[in-house]
Amino acid sequence: MPQPQRLLDLPHTVPLFDAEATRALEARAAAALPEHELMRRAGHALARLARAVAPHARHAWIAAGPGNNGGDGLVLASALHAAGVEVHVTLVGHDAAGGKAPPADAAWALAQAHAAGVRIGSGLPGPEVRASLDLAVDALLGVGQRRPPAGAIAEAVRALNACGAPVLAVDTPTGLASDTGAAPGGDCVRAAHTLTLLCPKPGLFTGHGREHAGDIWFDALGCDMPDPGAARTELAGTAAALALLPPRRHLAHKGSYGDVHVAGGAAGMVGAALLAGRAASVAGAGRVLVHAHSSDAGGVLPVDVRHPELMLRPVAELEPSLREDARATVVAGCGGGTEVAQVLPALLSSACRLVLDADALNAIARDDALREQLRHRGARGLPTILTPHPLEAARLLGATSAEVQADRVDAARRLAAGTGAVVVLKGSGTVTASPAGRATINPSGDARLATAGTGDVLAGWLGGLWAAQPHDGPPALERAHDVAVAGVFVHGRAVESCGPRRPLVASALIDAMAKVVDDFGVSSPS
Numbered sequence: 001m002p003q004p005q006r007l008l009d010l011p012h013t014v015p016l017f018d019a020e021a022t023r024a025l026e027a028r029a030a031a032a033l034p035e036h037e038l039m040r041r042a043g044h045a046l047a048r049l050a051r052a053v054a055p056h057a058r059h060a061w062i063a064a065g066p067g068n069n070g071g072d073g074l075v076l077a078s079a080l081h082a083a084g085v086e087v088h089v090t091l092v093g094h095d096a097a098g099g100k101a102p103p104a105d106a107a108w109a110l111a112q113a114h115a116a117g118v119r120i121g122s123g124l125p126g127p128e129v130r131a132s133l134d135l136a137v138d139a140l141l142g143v144g145q146r147r148p149p150a151g152a153i154a155e156a157v158r159a160l161n162a163c164g165a166p167v168l169a170v171d172t173p174t175g176l177a178s179d180t181g182a183a184p185g186g187d188c189v190r191a192a193h194t195l196t197l198l199c200p201k202p203g204l205f206t207g208h209g210r211e212h213a214g215d216i217w218f219d220a221l222g223c224d225m226p227d228p229g230a231a232r233t234e235l236a237g238t239a240a241a242l243a244l245l246p247p248r249r250h251l252a253h254k255g256s257y258g259d260v261h262v263a264g265g266a267a268g269m270v271g272a273a274l275l276a277g278r279a280a281s282v283a284g285a286g287r288v289l290v291h292a293h294s295s296d297a298g299g300v301l302p303v304d305v306r307h308p309e310l311m312l313r314p315v316a317e318l319e320p321s322l323r324e325d326a327r328a329t330v331v332a333g334c335g336g337g338t339e340v341a342q343v344l345p346a347l348l349s350s351a352c353r354l355v356l357d358a359d360a361l362n363a364i365a366r367d368d369a370l371r372e373q374l375r376h377r378g379a380r381g382l383p384t385i386l387t388p389h390p391l392e393a394a395r396l397l398g399a400t401s402a403e404v405q406a407d408r409v410d411a412a413r414r415l416a417a418g419t420g421a422v423v424v425l426k427g428s429g430t431v432t433a434s435p436a437g438r439a440t441i442n443p444s445g446d447a448r449l450a451t452a453g454t455g456d457v458l459a460g461w462l463g464g465l466w467a468a469q470p471h472d473g474p475p476a477l478e479r480a481h482d483v484a485v486a487g488v489f490v491h492g493r494a495v496e497s498c499g500p501r502r503p504l505v506a507s508a509l510i511d512a513m514a515k516v517v518d519d520f521g522v523s524s525p526s
Helices: 019-032 037-053 068-082 104-116 127-132 151-162 209-213 238-242 270-283 295-299 315-324 337-342 344-350 359-366 368-379 390-397 401-406 408-419 454-467 476-497 506-519
Strands: 014-016 059-064 086-091 119-121 135-139 167-170 193-197 215-219 233-235 259-264 287-292 311-313 329-332 353-356 384-386 422-425 431-433 439-441
Touching: 019 037, 037 068, 037 104, 037 135, 037 167, 037 193, 037 215, 059 068, 059 127, 059 151, 068 086, 068 104, 068 135, 068 167, 104 119, 135 151, 238 476, 259 270, 259 315, 259 454, 270 287, 270 454, 270 506, 287 315, 311 315, 315 344, 329 344, 329 454, 337 344, 337 359, 344 359, 344 368, 353 359, 353 454, 359 368, 359 390, 368 384, 368 408, 384 408, 384 476, 390 401, 390 408, 390 422, 401 408, 408 422, 408 431, 408 439, 422 476, 431 476, 454 476, 454 506, 476 506
Parallel strands: 059 086, 059 135, 086 119, 135 167, 167 193, 193 215, 233 439, 259 287, 259 329, 287 311, 329 353, 353 384, 384 422
Antiparallel strands: 014 233, 422 431, 431 439
16 A cells, blocks of 8 residues: 655645545445455554654554544554554543444454454553653544543543654544634644545644644545545645746736735835835736835835835825726735725725735724725626735624634635635635635645734735736636635745744745745746
8 A cells, every 4th residue: 555645745736525525435435345444444554654754663552532533543553563563552432432332343443453462451551651652643533523522532632742752643633623623622632643534634734733733644545535626625735836936938028917006004014015015026026016105105215225126106196006007916905004994995996906914904894885895896806815814804704813713714715705805814724715615725834924024925925926917817716816825835835944943034034935936946036
């Protein structure tokens, strides 16, 4: 059998399936295979990964729950025992199963482990065993978890997290909702590796997923996945994310790549607009004009001396400029303060391509008329990209940030459907959603992006990348979705060259993003 695939660096887009689809696939696969064969394959896939990630492990502890997830762990225990690893299995929650018999496959796996001579008990390992462990395995609960672990399961979760050995999670870390990435209640296994079986699950890649799943691997167990068209959620691949970054044509000129107008930069926040403008320029725009709301921009800063290619213009010139260039792209809201609300009616009405960030989103959340104008813009076929963080998304949805984070994919979809815009819900596992329901989770990046101004850089980069795209071809919203996916991927990948503990400040992020583009063998605009 082939080795499991590592999912975070695949070139192709990966369809993600919820618990309902996973269970249906499991039932079909089990019916088509000899009795217990699917569980046997799962256990041996876990054994291959365990030997790959911990090749010198001599002592392993497996916490096995009462269902089929525990059965997979028991098959793993037998395989490791046969390979000479000293294995200790704790049966967790079996006494609390209400007198129900375990599933047939799990009962078979338990009998096989007993027959093989695996050491099996019901107590958690003591200090001496924990001190000798090279590997621990979370085989407690599988897909479809919605409630926090309780009782013996919760105790086992805490023991796994405290054992000191790297933890391998079976299918989904216990305590993590496989559909949403939520971790209700707080007790959640923190795995070094997770092997997801049969089909990848969205909750591993967003919300608490990346924090708790560690390195994410996939094994189809020799079964065909469902039709990718049936998946409403996908994981962006590197090739798809970079498809919009071709080499620039030899006969092209600056007019071939469009203008970006940045509207933002209220008093004290001019830097946000300049960051967005610089990012738009590096991402591919032919020209970038920064319309700062602050009078400081026109007086103290007649030019950005570090980046003189940026054209600083008064806000009063924004509307006339858009009337002259009906195809210009606008990025609005970066450091815009309350003043950005003054230009939003004209932008929502006439901008050909519009990226709304930060204060522009807050202005729309406060103003029903602007919200209705945004919906009307979508109905007219004018594409918009919104780039909220969870609190901004919550304001637009009339919810709390905790409610948004509890199901990030659903929140992004609802906001996209309600506004008619492509939504980029930022955070761990950024979600890009379209009004029709398509949702793409980004695999790159981490908390090293959590510094002031990185959101302004993303908004500007999206504007510059979008401006450089032709106006013919795919439908406008489909193109906007692809632009968002590509920009978010590059934005996240840029931090992966930094030291693991050092954040990447926004001014350095732009050059790091350009290097990502260069490293993928395409010409980086400058």
